[in-house]
Amino acid sequence: MKVTVLGGGHGCYAAAVEMAEKGHEVVLWRRDTAALAELAAAGTINIKDYAGNRSVTVGFKDAQIVVNDDLQAAIEFAELVVIPLPALTHDDLAKKAAPYFKDGQVVFLPPGTFGSYVFYKAVREAGNSAKVAFAETGTLPYLVRKHGVNNIVVSGYATRLPTGVIPSALSEHAFAVLQQAYPSVEPIEDALSGALMNAGPVIHPPLIMMNAGPLEHFETWDIHNEGTQPSIRRVTTQLDAERMQVREALGYQAPHFPLADHYNKEGEGDEWMYGRGAHGKLTDSGDWREDINLKTHRYMLEDTRLGLSLLVSVGRWAGVPTPVAAGLLSIASAVAEQDLYANGRTFENLGLAGKSRAEVQALLQEG
Numbered sequence: 001m002k003v004t005v006l007g008g009g010h011g012c013y014a015a016a017v018e019m020a021e022k023g024h025e026v027v028l029w030r031r032d033t034a035a036l037a038e039l040a041a042a043g044t045i046n047i048k049d050y051a052g053n054r055s056v057t058v059g060f061k062d063a064q065i066v067v068n069d070d071l072q073a074a075i076e077f078a079e080l081v082v083i084p085l086p087a088l089t090h091d092d093l094a095k096k097a098a099p100y101f102k103d104g105q106v107v108f109l110p111p112g113t114f115g116s117y118v119f120y121k122a123v124r125e126a127g128n129s130a131k132v133a134f135a136e137t138g139t140l141p142y143l144v145r146k147h148g149v150n151n152i153v154v155s156g157y158a159t160r161l162p163t164g165v166i167p168s169a170l171s172e173h174a175f176a177v178l179q180q181a182y183p184s185v186e187p188i189e190d191a192l193s194g195a196l197m198n199a200g201p202v203i204h205p206p207l208i209m210m211n212a213g214p215l216e217h218f219e220t221w222d223i224h225n226e227g228t229q230p231s232i233r234r235v236t237t238q239l240d241a242e243r244m245q246v247r248e249a250l251g252y253q254a255p256h257f258p259l260a261d262h263y264n265k266e267g268e269g270d271e272w273m274y275g276r277g278a279h280g281k282l283t284d285s286g287d288w289r290e291d292i293n294l295k296t297h298r299y300m301l302e303d304t305r306l307g308l309s310l311l312v313s314v315g316r317w318a319g320v321p322t323p324v325a326a327g328l329l330s331i332a333s334a335v336a337e338q339d340l341y342a343n344g345r346t347f348e349n350l351g352l353a354g355k356s357r358a359e360v361q362a363l364l365q366e367g
Contacts, residue, residue, distance in 0.1 A: 001025070001180050004078035006071075006093065008035055011084030011110070013152050014142040017047050019082070019181060020056045020064040028058070028067050029074035036067050042150040049154035058150070075100040080108065080177050084140055086302045087113035087345070094122035101132045106177040108163075112136025113306050113345060114195035116166050120367065121350075133174035137163040138197030138257060139273045141182060159275040161185045162257060164194030167367035190364040193252045196314070199273065201307025202243060202259050204299040205328045206235045208292060212335065215292050222289040233263070235324065242322040243311060249318045250357075295336050304332045309344025317347050318357075 001024045005016045008030040016028045030036045039045070044055040045065065057063040068074045075081060075097055085093070090109075101107065101123055109115045116134035123132060143156040161184045165171045168190040178185045188194060207223040210232045214221045221227060236259060244256040261272035269276070294300055308329045315322035333340045347353040352360060 001080060001177070002078050003027070003080045003082060003181060004029060004074045006074065006081060006083045006097075007085040007089070008032060009085055010144045010146050010152070011140045011142055013045055013146055014047075014144040014154055015082050015084050016065045017045050017056050017152065018142075022181070024181065026065045027074050027077050028065050029071060030067070030069060031071075033069045036069050038149050040067050044150060046151045047154060048152070049157075071096060072100045075105075076102065078105065080106050080181055082108045082110070082181070083115075084110050084142075086298050087111075087115050087306045088298060088302050090115040090118045094119045095126070098122040098126035099128055101128060101130050103130045103132070104173070105130070106133045106135060106174045108178060108182075109134070109136040110141050110161065111139050111198045111200060112191070112195055113198055113201070113302070114192065114310055114350070116164075116191040116194065117350065118345075120166050120191075124367075131170065133165050133167070133170035133177075134191065135163050135165045135174050135178060136191055136194040137161040137185065138194065139199045141184070143274065156274050157184075158182075158273050159184050160257075160271060160273050162188045162194065162197045162255075162273070164188045164191045164197075166191035166364055168365050169367075189252055192250070192314075192360075192364055193247070195310065196243060196247050196250075196252065197257055198307055199257075199259060199262070200299075200303040201311060201325075202236060202240045203262075204303040205308055205332060206232050206239060208294060208297070208299045208304075209328055209331055209335070210235065212294060215294060220289045220291050223292070225289070235328075239324045239328070242315065242320075242325050246311065246315050246318060246320045246322065249320045250314075300332060300336055304329065305336075305338075305340040305343060306345040308332070309341050309346050312341065313344070313346035313348060313353065317353055 003019045003024045004027045005012050006029050016026055020026045040059050045058055046055045058065045116136040120134045141158040142154050144154045146152050163185045165174045175187050211223050211227040240259045247256055261269045308325050311325050312322050329340055
């Protein structure tokens with residue numbers, strides 16, 4: 001299968017490597033031409049994971065991963081377009097990419113923060129009537145960090161990826177394509193259901209807000225290791241309960257993938273998206289001990305500004321109170337010195353707040 005990966009982040013390199021190792025034809029696009037040339041000059045992406053150390057070849061041609069800075073060519077090449085980028089990039093990239101998508105393609109955003117709707121809307125506003133399926137899931141398929149120009153370390157792979165599609169009428173085709181690349185994809189109702197599986201807005205806002213002092217005091221701090229304490233877990237549990245209450249109010253079915261399962265030890269509880277015992281693997285790696293700027297880090301600008309605002313807005317639209325989510329968003333707004341709800345990915349800003357449930361359901365189903 002022909003697969004294009006858009007972006008140059010941690011997950012993008014991991015996706016390109018995994019797709020190449022599975023035997024797919026892979027194009028990796030980056031807007032940063034200099035970084036792309038540097039990667040091509042290195043000639044490989046080196047990966048370390050549970051299977052050991054190895055490399056895949058990279059170059060402008062005749063390589064397992066062909067790099068390209070031409071967005072139109074990269075998109076038109078593909079049957080499957082994978083966009084494992086932060087949601088912060090979606091608005092700009094969606095507008096630039098919108099004219100180039102074509103009939104039959106599947107576009108996968110892992111995770112999406114309802115980015116699937118952002119891309120779908122941009123395509124229609126560009127006058128592109130192609131039948132394209134936009135899918136999103138609840139997490140990045142990889143616990144991964146880049147090191148230097150061409151090295152990645154993958155601490156874990158997703159074993160379950162609950163995924164929804166817009167328009168959901170194209171789900172059968174979308175999942176037939178997706179599961180060739182990601183067998184761990186599990187079909188769920190639609191793209192909004194997929195957006196409400198997103199784990200980042202549940203994990204990260206409590207961790208950064210309730211670790212604000214250590215994050216600003218110490219040079220580096222691991223919010224997932226010493227930063228994950230019982231009091232923070234209690235807040236996270238309540239926040240996740242709000243997410244699940246919103247899902248239930250909209251008629252979405254279990255399993256809701258409660259975050260508590262992520263923290264279970266090996267052999268305990270239900271299998272979460274990264275499998276059992278994933279939290280221990282993450283903290284053992286040491287790759288998440290980092291310097292987090294509370295005004296600029298993606299945990300604030302993506303998971304809080306976009307992710308929490310989406311949850312709060314959907315709750316308001318559906319008539320479900322989300323006091324913990326709203327409270328964290330208000331505190332984060334003071335810390336970041338901006339109104340994160342007003343600047344967020346809300347139903348208001350997406351143009352959906354004035355629609356009825358029947359109208360939103362029809363949009364999710366048929367487009």
